[in-house]
Amino acid sequence: MSDGELAIPFRQRAGSALKDAFLQEALTIATTKFIDLRREAFEDFPEGEALRDRARAIKEATRQRLDHYLEALIANIERLGGHVHYAKTSEEARAIVVDIARRTGARMAVKSKSMATEEIHLNEALEHAGITPVETDLGEYIIQLAHERPSHIIAPAIHKTKGQVADLFGREFKRRVEADPEVLTKIARDELREKFLQADLGITGANFAVADTGTVVLVTNEGNGRMVTSLPRVHVAVMGVEKVVPSLTDLMVFLAILAKSATGQKLSVYTTLVRGPRRAEELEGPDEFHLVLLDNGRIAQLGGPLREALSCLRCGACLNVCPVYQQIGGHAYGYTYPGPIGILLTAMLEGPRSVRDLAHASSLCGACADACPVRIDIPRMLIALRREVDEKKIAPWVERVAFTLLARLLTRPALYRLAARSGRVLQRPFASEGTISRLPVFLNDWTRTRDLPAVAARTFQERWAAEQGRTQ
């Protein structure tokens, strides 16, 4: 999201999303469908729970020897004739990819869906350098035409109706286009097939990289991942360091649960295991293979409070079950990654100031942790972020004062009782038959849409004390 848009407070962005009727319907349909598909997939899969535990453990075990596994990965890729690059920041990552593109004389790059390349804003950098990036995942292609960012981790264009897509394609191809998904898909297929065959450079992310063998793994459905890694003469994969897995045996544990969590499929249509560039006896494949290892705030979390968030497989399951995401969609969050895990990743990439409001965009219901294939305890880390925001005085001072007062009240029973008595007095103009329907100014945040019970004429403890014949 642009800085201009981020200047609009989160609560307001959320409010706009709530009023967007198209978006509301799209969100209901999409999240309900994904939830049902995921549930069916796991109902049919009794080994699933044990595999989730194993997957969680493998991610933590990998982190415990991350340097070792990365060194093995690097050695294996280089042995196969690939090149490994090291990007501490987004800026460096962009520069590395642009440099490779320039050096290899690429004028057009086809891209397979990659949240990592979204995260580093790669497309803008390529365009500035005179290289045309072409998104080939249908959802990404749609939002590229619309000049938007993805609104869901795995279904980037779910906020768009088929009518909106038809309009987009119509404007792009200067002809009337039928609002039928089959027709729209065929248009994209034909248009992009040409691009795959002509492109000099293929850019992907990577779902996993196997340390033991130097294999980079792409999990896709459309076939563009296969095209992008086979047809252009140069392939660049951008990957967060946390995606490394030790062995092929470990890989299978993740493959068994990833697609099920994301879309309810047992496996995605294509799982592509790439080991370096084309072999001499092959007809296709890149002459050059590059892996860009991305830090961008990840490494600091090895010793930080968001360490567990590094387990994320980018499946999107937490988005679908989140009551907040279900209501506001992805764009309102304002950053590359939306939803529950998105808040943690935003903090990781952009620092605590970026989540001053986002850390509270959660009722802490825990549905995300339940749905997460690797059992990331997202609510625990949201609370840790809130704590950081308070301790670093990023939270507004009014709020910090209010909570300090609350703390005092809760540790001094006399003050607590005084507060109850004061509340009883102050509420008189507003309370009727034990209910408050309206409160003045900011206190109306509750009562605009809900009644509030009045402070009881006698609190429980007052009644109890009276019955015990004691005075408080």
Added chain:
Amino acid sequence: MTTKGEFLASIRAQMRTARDLFPASVAKRPEHPAAEADTIRRELAERWPAILERFRVEFERVGGVFYRVTSLDEVPAVVGRLAREREARGLVAWHAAALGADLAPALEARGLDVHEMPAGETAAAERERLRAITAGADVGLTGVDLAVAETGTLILVSGAGRPRSTSLLPPCHIAVFDRTALVESLGQVGVFLEAWHRDGAPPATGAVITFITGPSRTADIELTLTRGVHGPKEVHAIFVEQGIRG
């Protein structure tokens, strides 16, 4: 630019101060994966009909079309019929050595333009030409290295005479396999992958191993499922009871 040394140093620095979240270990790799793969093979050989049936169910569930023939000579008839139904003429195929059989003559006899992919190293210009032929072909004919019953997946290893594009560019992909390709589960796939990489002979020595689970698909527009986005719109699997290699 950050060097490898600097990058790894920053990781090590963090690891020194980091606290483990809980005791954890990675998956146990098979010590002798090739031997274990052989054991799996022998064990599966006794139960192949049930495993094949499970494969069929899962393959069809993801939109694949399954055929069963007794002998290899029945395969061209199935392919020919599929081609006729689609008014297809151009067919690209894995090299006979990769397929395990030379089906080109029989297919040509049925009126198909068959382009068999070469097995050895090829010059760049020739590779371009073959790619254009493949892109224009209606059908791609391949073998199968592993057919996974649990998920209905076909696993293909790239290499000499078995290019990636044969199962990717033409809109109709036909794969021919026999019981030697059958495995039950993803876990067993893992054993085979370990064997291929560590102490066994992989089916081929190309850079890519592709798991294909049904035809190309997307639901990116209003969650409406459409097939054949970039990859094939159809995937057919022909099982040869008596085996492919004589």
Added chain:
Amino acid sequence: MTGRGRASLMVTCLADLFFPEVGMAIVRLLRRLGVVVDVPPSQTCCGLPLFNSGYHAEAAAVARRTVALFKDSEHVVVPSGSCAWMIKHEYPGLLTETGLAREARDVAARTHEFSQFLVRVLGVTEFTSAVPGRVTYHDSCHLLRGLHESQSPRTLLDSLRGAEFVALPGADECCGFGGSFAVRLPEVSSQILAKKLANVEATGAGCLVACDAGCLMQMSGGLKRRKARMRALHLAELLDGSRP
């Protein structure tokens, strides 16, 4: 009736201030079952609102107080899943470095949410409903996912005499309360509530039951605003057949 031991009631701030009848219902009910009930005086809060908003030092101070209040209790019964979760799940960690670490773990072990106390500790499941007709049940998030408790309330509601228990679609979906969330993002909170109430109303029940005062405040607030006939009650009120 044979004695069923002693229990201390931790009434919780929300029930104390806004729903004292819930506390009274629990006391009556437990006494009828032969439990000797006491209420340690000068209770305030478990500290969850402070904890959830990240004020952990402050939450620890409240935790210290609460542990001191309940350290001699045989059982601590809490009418709220979220407060019970706070004590059981977070108190030990908050007080690790203090002199009360062991007491915190002890109190945590002896703390039970109300429905858990009835079913898992007392083994009592049969009650007569205070309200006839259809009742439905909403799983509060902390009780369901924090304390892994979905069965005890359902056991009680299934065996309820004089009422018909119907399942709530999306019972495990959040009501939108979330503590300060309800007033930080009131529009989102209200929309989440609207979805919950649509499900609730679709059950045709006359009574909605929950085991958490926060959820009840949110859902009852919404029901009252739309002048719904349906009432939202705490489980204790429903089981306490002496209420009209």
